[in-house]
Amino acid sequence: MTELPAFRLEWVWRDEPATGSPEERATRADLRMSVGAEDLTRNEDPRTRVLAEHVTTALYPLAEWVAFNWWSLNADARPGTQISQLRFAYRNGVGDARGAWWMRSRRHVLRAACDGFHWPDVIFVPEGRETRVVWMPDATSATRERTRFVARGNAVVESAGFVVALRGFVDAVTERLAARGITGTPLQTEWDAIRRAGEEETAFCLAAARLGLDPYSEAGPHREAIAEVLKQLPEPLATDFLNGVGAEHVTDRLGWLAEARGLVGPARDDASAEVAELRAACADLRERFFAPGATDNPWEIGYQVADRVREWAGLRPTEPFDPAPLMHYETLPTAYLDRGLVALGARRGQRGPTLVAARRFTARPRRFLQARALWHLICDVHEEFLIAAAHTHRQHVARGFALEVLAPAQGIAALLADPAHLVSAEDVEVIADDYGVGNIVVEHQLDNRVLAQNFEWTPPAAGVR
Incomplete structure (x- = not known):
């Protein structure tokens, strides 16, 4: 810890x-x-x-x-x-x-x-x-x-x-x-x-705060909607949901979840063989993340899970990874653009692991979304999960995993050949093309890992990538 x-x-x-x-x-x-x-x-x-x-x-x-x-x-x-x-x-x-x-x-x-x-x-x-x-x-x-x-x-x-x-x-x-x-x-x-707030009032106040509202002066009109969230969604799904959606869209978003669950279908008894293998390979990291009182850096755990997944897939650091074959994908678009609630996922859908997106994604953003979902499929203790714009502990670890599994820091360094030198916009674009990801994925990895002072990198032997 x-x-x-x-x-x-x-x-x-x-x-x-x-x-x-x-x-x-x-x-x-x-x-x-x-x-x-x-x-x-x-x-x-x-x-x-x-x-x-x-x-x-x-x-x-x-x-x-x-x-x-x-x-x-x-x-x-x-x-x-x-x-x-x-x-x-x-x-x-x-x-x-x-x-x-x-x-x-x-x-x-x-x-x-x-x-x-x-x-x-x-x-x-x-x-x-x-x-x-x-x-x-x-x-x-x-x-x-x-x-x-x-x-x-x-x-x-x-x-x-x-x-x-x-x-x-x-x-x-x-x-x-x-x-x-x-x-x-x-x-x-x-x-x-x-100090005098009871258990029920405390739960309401925390939920209202997660919506970005003051519980005493702003949350009154949303009381019934908040109560419905707490009734329908278990923790930590409720936390991710409330931190992600707009207060005026809570009831609408709950309706979207009901429709998305219909697309997922009834749970199958048998799990995906590949996901089952990955869950077994990453069981110790899952236990570390969900251990009571755990304070391990969520990004770091995400990176370590990504390393295990790439090792399982037999990929070198410079090779791209595609999470799409590991899950069924659906799109259930909404009538308006609410970027807070991004997707619903389930490990045992009618067609196996399933992800239902709330809007249409082009190929590269969808790959990042599916990579975020893969962490939940591998490591989450819940059968069902949400992908949200929230900056909660669970969403952080899934983002860290997605960045590293799609564009490993060691692979980016190898493709640059000398990461200590200035990195140009053209470098970023070429590397993003190599991995099949958006430029922002490579930029995040450069900012947070490759160009960090404590990043350790050993140049590969001649002819090895």
Whole structure:
């Protein structure tokens, strides 16, 4: 099991200043926020240029932001799409050309807690067992004198520990207010409601957050549709579904699933021989991924499963792989374009392993879709699965598998002959043609693997490809 860095919030209360609201004065403190050994609050004094690991500020606005965005910070993976679309995001952070924080999700971006205070530019995105934390420095050309945050990083932390840290922080702030005789603040009212939420209310709030909604102010019109999802779909299908579809399309998408299940047909008793062989070959990796409390990098497990599949198929790294013969494929197009729910798959359909796509795909995107489905056929513990645009743990591992099984990093390096040199657009196009995939597949592999500093590659012997 991979040991993830810990997310920590540490503070030391300070004497109350003479100015500010009562709740701000009562919660003034030195605050340090860190992921492992990295300090997200590392900052430079604009006058002395001295660096510090903490910032002195009122903690009330931050605690209020956490409370009012509690369910989103626990369950809404949608901002992961924004991060994934930025080149090098999963390796180096998203850089300074990311746009202002108010153009991004105010429920996930710490800077939205402003209330007149300057906070680090950090985004938190729950991905299931793990929560991604991306933090960026302030631009050096700040137009006014203020503390400049200087740290940059991109890491995942265990979601359970992240939630515990946030809960302990808000508890401490509310207790500090009560000890100072301050009651009835929006923070205390909101946090009390969250703390008193029962099992049914909690399930609804998490489901609403996965749809990108605030459970208390936006989810009311969607309550019946959300309840139907929780009734019809088991976990983790419900999580993938809710993180992928638009809130206004939930009922429609459930109807599409019913039709797609009709195309899949009744389950057969006998499984596909090839899929059965692959499931046996990858059983240990499946157990690692689904083990309770597992924190292994989902992308890395996807890569390892891909290596096993290519070895089973007897392919060299430079040879293309076609997943199509391993499953039956159907298309059930919708009347409108909703890119959230991409396909439904089943391991034991009437015609064997079956994938039903929600829209028409041309050859190369369809090959990537089928490769994503193949991971579920080989490794998923459920007979039925969804392919969604969601950035959840399961969808991540399937994407990582698809990239590596279709265009292996070692094969791309071999085709380049010298991956340390500049890679041109023509190189990408030729390699994509060799593997029969879209250019974006090769670009992702270059960005995330082949051109990474820790990529190990040994040139093949002369004449060997």
